[in-house]
Amino acid sequence: MIQIPRGTQDILPKDTYKWQFIEDRLHEIAQNYNYKEIRTPVFESTELFVRGVGGSTDIVNKEMYTFMDKGDRSMTLKPEGTAPVVRSYIENKMQHDVNQPVKVYYLAPMFRYERRQKGRYRQFVQFGIEAIGVEDPLIDVEVISMLMHIYQSFGLKNLKLYINSIGDQDSRAAYNQALVDHFRPSIDEFCSDCQTRIDTNPMRILDCKKDRDHALVQNAPRIYDYLNEESKIYFEKVTENLDALGISYEIDYNLVRGLDYYTHTAFELMSDAEGFGAITTLCGGGRYNGLLELLDGPQETGIGFALSIERLLLALEAEGIEIPEPEGIDLYICTLDAAAEATAGQLLHKLRAEGISCDMDYKHRKLKAQMKDADRKDAAFTIVLGESELKTGEVELKHMQSGETKKVSMDDLKQLSTLIEENGS
Incomplete structure (x- = not known):
């Protein structure tokens, strides 16, 4: 794998x-x-x-x-x-x-x-x-x-x-020379990298992870004294x-x-x-x-x-600081049959173009399972589409937190968008 x-x-x-x-x-x-x-x-x-x-x-x-x-x-x-x-x-x-x-x-x-x-x-x-x-x-x-x-x-x-x-640069040059004088007599006690650094960049000896606790590092000259x-x-x-x-x-x-x-x-x-x-x-x-x-x-x-x-x-x-989780989707569309699924796909396309975050079920699950999926997605609203809704062109928009419902026309996209925005999570 x-x-x-x-x-x-x-x-x-x-x-x-x-x-x-x-x-x-x-x-x-x-x-x-x-x-x-x-x-x-x-x-x-x-x-x-x-x-x-x-x-x-x-x-x-x-x-x-x-x-x-x-x-x-x-x-x-x-x-x-x-x-x-x-x-x-x-x-x-x-x-x-x-x-x-x-x-x-x-x-x-x-x-x-x-x-x-x-x-x-x-x-x-x-x-x-x-x-x-x-x-x-x-x-x-x-x-x-x-x-x-x-x-x-x-x-x-x-x-x-x-x-x-x-x-x-002048202060740095003076300090580098002081470090060379300080470390040179005992440089063989340091790692191979530091033995190279003393000739190329002695200040990096102070950064060494291996020798940071060496007494000569702890007692090294202070750069402030050479400013x-x-x-x-x-x-x-x-x-x-x-x-x-x-x-x-x-x-x-x-x-x-x-x-x-x-x-x-x-x-x-x-x-x-x-x-x-x-x-x-x-x-x-x-x-x-x-x-x-x-x-x-x-x-x-x-x-x-x-x-x-x-x-x-x-x-x-x-420090136990949690980043706030994002809000869920605005709307979840539940469907009861194949015709409703096709219509739901069209409705999702229109709603998303209006800036509404929405989703539907693609696994052809029962209504109860779809509602559970809406809960998992933290949907603010749901609507159910079936044969009756397709005939009347009206759906019940349910606010998931309060349980309140309101009938709206599927054709009135502006009304549906406004309701979701006004009562959003």
Whole structure:
């Protein structure tokens, strides 16, 4: 039997309403912050991610789904959303857009070949935003504010926001050297990845999942001590404006973004809800200066974040927050014979064109079984069609909750639609 690929999931009709509810909310909040949707291809040139994410990262080295197309070109199913957005920004010359910064969001499937864990899949849905074209603490705060708004809008309370500053390129270079001096004498105690990272990107040692509890990681130099005055002032403005908005946060001096182009503000949102799981990160983001140039673009800067819908659903479950189930259909048509079934099909066609959600029985069941089916579909109204109704052209419209009935003409489609709308569930 052919089965679903390992590390993926079927989202069945009994659960899709949860996804639709979340997606609708995300679209709404993004629009409120004046972020416009961007849609990039599911696959891109492999080089985009090698350059844009980093050849030394686990994503590029271990997790990408890469294939050769018929033109013998290396393509990759996108593992993250920022690099494709930046590629589109450059290719479509968005730096010339009169509206600056360019503020976009995306909601799309991503693909990473990683070990299956609770809430982590090899195909997952990611929502993210990017604000490109302005370097200002207020934009950083807007992005963080939007992030908090999203999670709090679902009623989540067990949230912890951690922020830090990576500083500008000069501060980062000084800090990298301090990390090399700190880790080099004992680097053979670390995993093979970290032994490579010390020469390619020492900040990523702080991100290592295997060595996170090593004493040298716990006692590593703090990046804040290596920030120059300009970087400190930038970070202070970010924290001051977060304070002004009443957004609670904690400064985590070990919070870094390991990719070379990240600068200044970095942040992560965690859940400390009981039962959420060992991996508590809900969302991460930060400011990137240099990514556009790395991809042969203009000297522009950006900031953004990305979140997983699957992780959001887990957080809601951990806090016992239920997404409201959708309402049932407006009308269910019960039929008593073949002639009635044919007429019901025609009536459904007309009603649906009027915006009425309706259904009928297709299994030729008895009336009692059809009424049970109407209950299962949570129909607000039912009508019964039989020989008598076809002769008179009139039906009894029954309101299922109250039991009240009213005779209406089948030909008077407008009246039937109005009654359903006025007395709907």
